[in-house]
Amino acid sequence: MPPDRCRRATVSQDTETQLRQAQRHEAQQRRLRQHWLDTLGAAASGRRRLAAIAISVSGMLLVAQAGAIAWLVQHVLLERAPLADGLWVLAALAVVLLLRTLLGSVTQACAGDVADAARLALRERAYASVLGKGPLWLRQQRSGELGEVMLAHADAIENYYSGFQPVRIEVVVVPLIVALAVAWVDWVVAIIFIATAPLVPFFMMLVGWGAEAAGRAQLGELARMSGHFADRIKGLGLLRLYGRGEAELEGVADAAEGVRERTMKVLRIAFLSSTVLEFFASVSVAMVALYLGLSYLGLMSLHAQVPTLGAGLFCLLLAPEFYAPLRRLAAHYHDRANALAAAAEIERLLGALPGPAAALATARPLASAAAEPLQPHAPLLQAHGLVLRPLGAGHDVLKDISFQLESNQRLAVVGPSGSGKSTLLEALAGWLPPREGSLMLRSGVEVGYAGQRPYLFHGSIADNLRLADPTASLATLRHAAEAAQVLAFADHLPDGLDTVIGERGFGLSGGEARRIGLARLLLRNPGVMLLDEPTAFLDPHTEAALLHALAIHARGRSVIIATHSPAAIAWADSTLRLPDGHLHHDPRQVRA
Template sequence: MPVLNESTHPAEAQRQQRRQQQQWLAGLAQGALSRQRLAAFAICASGALLIGQAAAIAWLIQSIVVEHRPLAQTAAVFGLLALVLLFRSLLGGLAQSAAGDVADAARLALREKVYRRLMERGPLWLRRQRTGELSELLLSHGDAIEGYYAGFQPVRTEVMVVPLLIVLAVGWVDWVVAVILVCTAPLVPFFMMLVGWGAEAAGRAQLGELARMSGHFADRIKGLGLLRLYGRGDAELGGIAAAAEGVRERTMKVLRIAFLSSTVLEFFASISVAMVALYLGLSYLGLMSLHATVPTLGTGMFCLLLAPEFYAPLRRLAAHYHDRANALAAAAEVERLLQDDLPVAPVPSEPALPPEPVQLHAPLLTLQNLTLRPQGARHDVMSGFSLSIDQGQHLALVGPSGCGKSTLLEALAGWLPPREGRILRRGQMRVGYAGQRPYLFHGSIADNLRLADPTASDARLEAAAEAAQVMRFARELPLGLDTVIGERGFGLSGGEARRIGLARLLLRDPDLLLLDEPTAFLDPETEAALLQALAIHARGRTVVMATHSAAAMRWADAVVRLHPDRAVPEQVQA
């Protein structure tokens, strides 16, 4: 969403923000405009037929009760009334179906926008977020806008068309009733506006509380084993109960506003209908005469039948006004959780900067005066860093913890934009990154490997697993690569999880391999076998490896030693 100018007056800024949120909500349904128009047409056509329905009923009452016509003479009108009821039923179903399709399209568009935005943020930003809270953007916030498209928008169109048609029809037979309707109509939107402000604030607080409770609960579920280990299980129940109580209080506040507003609006609508009935009753009793002749019973019934229907769209709009408030609250929460105060990381598969023109014998990567700072940190870990990496070179980054090895790999992967300097790439390349904590999903080892290439054959899968030394422990598992592991690699050691992450990278077959401590937690025999297999698999490819291992340093073509107190790295041949 666009950002408001800081110099804008608070009230004006709030109005602009609400308009921007409404435009943002309208943009979600751009893909279903035809269904949106169909829903509007169906609901307006149904309202227009309502006038014919009231006219048929009033004529039947006048003919049968007052004029005493035989039923045979009214059969045609009865048939017409049945036909009108049938058409109104069909139009009502069509309006609901079309509005539901619009709501589904808008909800899908919202989830696509949120998902795309989360992908743009990159893994470094996502690491600092609560996954449970972010998941609410795709779940409850998506559901919150459903009522806006399925309820509020069609009714808003109905309010602009149907009451006007009713006033014209009633005014044609009795102008006094039309005046009563026109004078009392503004009461409903006035109170609806007053209540809507409170409803929007309460809805936003309720959605925020729900997102926080979801994040809290999801985090506790993920760390349930650790909580039990330290005997904090019972204590955490209190925190979950407090979070649930906060959601209950916010929800009840929203419901109180909803019930109060409905009661007030129903009261004023009932008073208005009663004024019409009182006027007609006094006219029939001869106590009030605003016409040359007393209105007929049919005229009175026509007006009385349409008077509640005049306010019905306004009452429905008031009821669905809370859907609008919830949708605006959801839009505000999406804006808050995806605020534009952080740099957006480019997609990892794309180069961090546009590639330079290809030059003969130019280095594959050129790092010019880089200044890097880990996301969320207050100090740079590297400044004035320059380095050239040739095609096919195997480079080891070594140095004490905190000197910037992992941060440099993240910058080379395109996840972390440099604060200063630039990274030049020679042409297009496929980049693969294997971090210290690879994310493993619940499923089989083979499923986790196939994230890199869903079409990979079993032979390629096993070859990558063999090269990364995954088969060393997978052969001992009950189902081999088909063995199911838990979320985040539950059931595996840290070294085993890293080897699966490395095998997944090898299956992707990148041109540039970025490896962060790939041999950590491995015994010397497994480490030697892994380095040997990696040398074969990475032949002709460029490898940049952060490591503390002496064996990995000997394996590399060159070693770059990073010093936390030195801007320029020390490069030595291995």
């Protein structure tokens, strides 16, 4: 074989191998997502079993219903028996119809309860997963996309449980009951059922792959549009300031058009697959009718004697019911495809499918993975050989940082902008795991962090303070607000601490927002307080008042303050200089 042909053959084999590996990986991922979906409804497993029992009993009653109708036709119409002889059958038929109606209601109610439990479990898991990832990860995400996990994706999961799951049980139970009942009356009809039934799930499997891909694309487009729209709403003032309002309207329209196109593609697949499956089911029922008609006309003889009209009617009545669960499964199969697509999008957004909420950490512990928390006699906090890299950065910002913090110590972290002061505080707060080194905290000590950009919710100033302590009294709020110099500006507002502010502190200056964040930290009263530039944007008088009040409020606690301010550096009794990481203690520094 020529060398070129050999190389092409080798490349072709490698491509086929990679394709098979990709297909196996995708199949494995699909199985994992399917298993994850099934675990969401574990809390309502009792209701799911009750739904399965109701479906099974309803399937048995379906056979009884067809038998009663066939008996009445055979004996009353054909054999001309008195109608009075069939009154008990009519009564039994009425009871069967009533019971099947009640069982249908029970099935729907149970499926709805399971769907509600699954949706709640999804939201709890997603919320716990987001909390566990921490604030730094959240800063890199689009809130609109994460919101879709709780909204559109949760609705897709709900339809899977309320629509697809009950029908899946029905497909397993009802056709088997019908086939056994028909086989007892006419084995030929049973063979027709068994021979034609596999066509429906085979076609559904083929359609399902395309439906899942289309559904995932549609949910992804919806999440992107939600994130795009939410981002534009948040920056609406800035967009109007720079005259970009009309251009962004066009961007929103383009995003909405993308969602429309994806949605129509999903609907096209749904309508096409339903039409084809209805065709297969109708042809199968027609085959049963054709066999019975030819038998009665004497053109086909597969039995020693021609089946009675009652037997033929019994089989013909059950023929549509044999395929009805399969048709319903086809109609709800897209719920499964959408749920798998939603699971794939959740996996993409969160990095992994979230497990049970109780098993997820809602806060990252402040301790090295290679060491135990420090004992009571040890320093309050100890760092050794820390190497830190901010999320998304391509290189380490801090290397070989070692220091320890004693009780009632004030440590100032100083250095030029970009030297890693905020990164160090984020690591001390437990938000950023060290790449190397150890970080240990004395057992039972709580750490609190007040960053440069505290998140303030829409509501009153008092509501934002009470996030740290919902049971705090007004006097306690005012004491913390006074220590953080919040009252210096809040008392001049129309409603004081009850003044309503906008989301992210709209209506306040950057310094005022930081002081509210500091007051929130003081209200929490942790053993170690991490403060990131708390005196920035303050005039010297307000800064001095804040440091004095902070010294009183933090008495008996340790404080680490990242700062550029000479007054704050003088207020501390130790200095950690970055990026070299050397700890300095100035005996001339006196406590305020």
